[in-house]
Amino acid sequence: MNGIKYKYFIFTPSIFIFIVIFFPILNLIRITLNFDLQKINNSKSINYSYEILSSDNKILSKLSRKFDVLNNINSIPFFIKYSFISGEDKRFFKHNGIDLIGLSRAFMNNIRSGYFKEGGSTITQQVARLIFLNNDISFQRKIKEIIIALFLDLKYSKNQILKLYLNNIYLGSGAYGVNEAAKVYFGKLINELTLSEIALIAGLAPAPSIYSPYENIDLAIEQRNKILKSMYIDGYISLGEKDEALKEKIKLNYQKNNKYFRDKLLLDFILEEATNKIKNDKKYKFLRIKSSINKNWQEIGQKISKSTGPNDIEIALVSIESNTGLIRSMITSKNPTINEFNRVTSAVRPLGSTFKIIPYAAALIEGIKLNDKFEDLPTCWEDYCPKNFSANYSGKISLLQSFITSSNIVPLKIADDIGLKKIINLANLFGLGYEQKLEEFLPLAIGSYGDNLLNITNAYAVLNSNGNLHEPSVIEKIESNYYGLIWENKFIHKKILAPKVNQNLNNLLEKSVSEGTSIAASIKGKKIYGKTGTSDGNRDLWFIGSINNLTTGVWIGFDENKKSKLSSGNAAYFWKKFISKIFDLKF
Numbered sequence: 019m020n021g022i023k024y025k026y027f028i029f030t031p032s033i034f035i036f037i038v039i040f041f042p043i044l045n046l047i048r049i050t051l052n053f054d055l056q057k058i059n060n061s062k063s064i065n066y067s068y069e070i071l072s073s074d075n076k077i078l079s080k081l082s083r084k085f086d087v088l089n090n091i092n093s094i095p096f097f098i099k100y101s102f103i104s105g106e107d108k109r110f111f112k113h114n115g116i117d118l119i120g121l122s123r124a125f126m127n128n129i130r131s132g133y134f135k136e137g138g139s140t141i142t143q144q145v146a147r148l149i150f151l152n153n154d155i156s157f158q159r160k161i162k163e164i165i166i167a168l169f170l171d172l173k174y175s176k177n178q179i180l181k182l183y184l185n186n187i188y189l190g191s192g193a194y195g196v197n198e199a200a201k202v203y204f205g206k207l208i209n210e211l212t213l214s215e216i217a218l219i220a221g222l223a224p225a226p227s228i229y230s231p232y233e234n235i236d237l238a239i240e241q242r243n244k245i246l247k248s249m250y251i252d253g254y255i256s257l258g259e260k261d262e263a264l265k266e267k268i269k270l271n272y273q274k275n276n277k278y279f280r281d282k283l284l285l286d287f288i289l290e291e292a293t294n295k296i297k298n299d300k301k302y303k304f305l306r307i308k309s310s311i312n313k314n315w316q317e318i319g320q321k322i323s324k325s326t327g328p329n330d331i332e333i334a335l336v337s338i339e340s341n342t343g344l345i346r347s348m349i350t351s352k353n354p355t356i357n358e359f360n361r362v363t364s365a366v367r368p369l370g371s372t373f374k375i376i377p378y379a380a381a382l383i384e385g386i387k388l389n390d391k392f393e394d395l396p397t398c399w400e401d402y403c404p405k406n407f408s409a410n411y412s413g414k415i416s417l418l419q420s421f422i423t424s425s426n427i428v429p430l431k432i433a434d435d436i437g438l439k440k441i442i443n444l445a446n447l448f449g450l451g452y453e454q455k456l457e458e459f460l461p462l463a464i465g466s467y468g469d470n471l472l473n474i475t476n477a478y479a480v481l482n483s484n485g486n487l488h489e490p491s492v493i494e495k496i497e498s499n500y501y502g503l504i505w506e507n508k509f510i511h512k513k514i515l516a517p518k519v520n521q522n523l524n525n526l527l528e529k530s531v532s533e534g535t536s537i538a539a540s541i542k543g544k545k546i547y548g549k550t551g552t553s554d555g556n557r558d559l560w561f562i563g564s565i566n567n568l569t570t571g572v573w574i575g576f577d578e579n580k581k582s583k584l585s586s587g588n589a590a591y592f593w594k595k596f597i598s599k600i601f602d603l604k605f
Contacts (some may be wrong), residue, residue: 115171165344343488370551475571485515
């Protein structure tokens with residue numbers, strides 16, 4: 019009996035120790051074996067390499083696609099492959115995920131130095147860390163890394179592992195993967211890189227912040243030279259190739275410091291539209307996308323927005339070529355380097371008085387004339403008793419004058435008389451009411467419902483395009499080296515307003531700028547058609563205006579939706595500064 023108890027006493031802790039030590043490892047093995055490579059390959063990264071051009075054919079951005087891990091035909095360029103192998107893991111093709119020789123060498127160096135100096139990680143171990151783990155320097159993490167690396171080596175080919183590594187490794191300055199590093203440091207596609215440039219990128223792998231050419235070009239070149247010499251010793255390049263690459267002067271892509279080129283949201287907007295325009299984005303290896311963005315206007319708008327205060331208030335701007343729908347400029351933020359939110363397309367905010375153009379259009383369609391009279395007096399609709407923004411009332415007033423003074427009472431009376439259903443249907447026809455569904459709620463007539471800047475600006479572009487509605491687009495055409503022209507903008511439009519109605523609406527807008535609440539946008543000697551808008555507490559400040567064949571919308575406000583001390587006049591004045599600058603006008 020005592021013998022059984024003794025065995026039980028020994029056996030139970032043994033099971034407990036086994037579970038504590040080996041269960042996490044077994045669980046880790048289970049996770050590794052269930053690792054879905056398809057999920058990594060089908061990430062949000064673009065399936066094609068691309069070059070984005072401005073409307074005047076200047077390069078805005080170019081980026082190679084990530085390596086296709088599952089496609090053996092998609093090969094890694096020779097110099098890229100062996101620069102990283104030579105610099106990071108010389109025995110990559112010989113070991114089984116871990117390099118015992120490298121581990122032993124790292125172990126001895128750590129003992130000599132007295133602290134954890136190096137890890138002896140193979141490329142496979144680095145892939146294990148990039149995908150499954152973190153960068154904690156600990157014995158436990160190292161054990162996990164080794165286990166995962168062994169199973170990765172069993173499950174995937176060396177080529178697949180190397181692709182995973184080159185797709186995911188962080189190389190500094192926001193670049194994840196060799197393709198992004200080629201763009202950030204040299205503004206090139208990976209197949210355009212020289213041997214010297216490839217070696218510099220490979221040299222960043224051990225410590226991107228230390229070897230960054232933007233921070234210390236001499237140290238970066240020293241590291242490049244080590245990679246080149248190592249590639250020569252390992253037999254991957256000839257003596258002539260090494261010497262030529264060592265002599266090559268590094269020409270960095272200093273567009274990094276140009277704020278526009280770092281507006282990732284604008285580039286993403288262009289790429290998203292491009293992907294939607296083509297039927298099968300996986301079919302194409304490379305696309306040349308000619309955007310409609312005017313590079314000069316974009317830079318002007320970005321510069322003006324940067325100097326607009328207060329510091330924490332945000333600005334969005336979009337310019338649409340009225341008779342085509344082409345987007346010529348899009349400012350998503352004052353600081354695109356840290357911007358993570360597209361305020362032109364994603365910010366749905368109350369439109370305020372900019373929406374009033376819809377009930378006035380409905381009134382004109384119903385046969386009401388500009389000189390017809392309305393009572394601009396305090397009025398209640400059951401419990402709803404709105405006020406004019408200035409708390410001033412004009413009594414008997416014409417339709418035209420009510421728009422000039424931006425009366426709230428008159429458009430509410432129009433909507434009540436005509437019917438909210440007609441107002442909503444007309445708004446939908448203009449492309450409004452899809453971001454936030456419009457319901458039969460009387461305050462919608464004065465802009466209580468929200469929409470984004472792109473949609474309300476495009477609605478005003480209709481009035482500057484003889485009543486024609488175009489779908490806004492940021493792309494003129496898409497080409498491929500192999501397939502030629504893939505897609506071209508045909509500028510299809512839909513007639514939604516009769517000429518007389520459209521002309522009368524423009525009369526309203528012109529008077530609003532020359533005599534009314536939008537006077538801050540007026541430019542001497544120029545006909546401008548526009549309207550300001552303000553939401554409750556001056557939280558949203560709008561101005562949408564047209565000049566020549568361009569309709570530009572401006573929004574100013576706080577992301578956290580707090581009140582501001584500015585007015586819609588500030589939005590109108592911002593518009594005026596931008597337009598005066600791009601058209602070289604005096605004001």
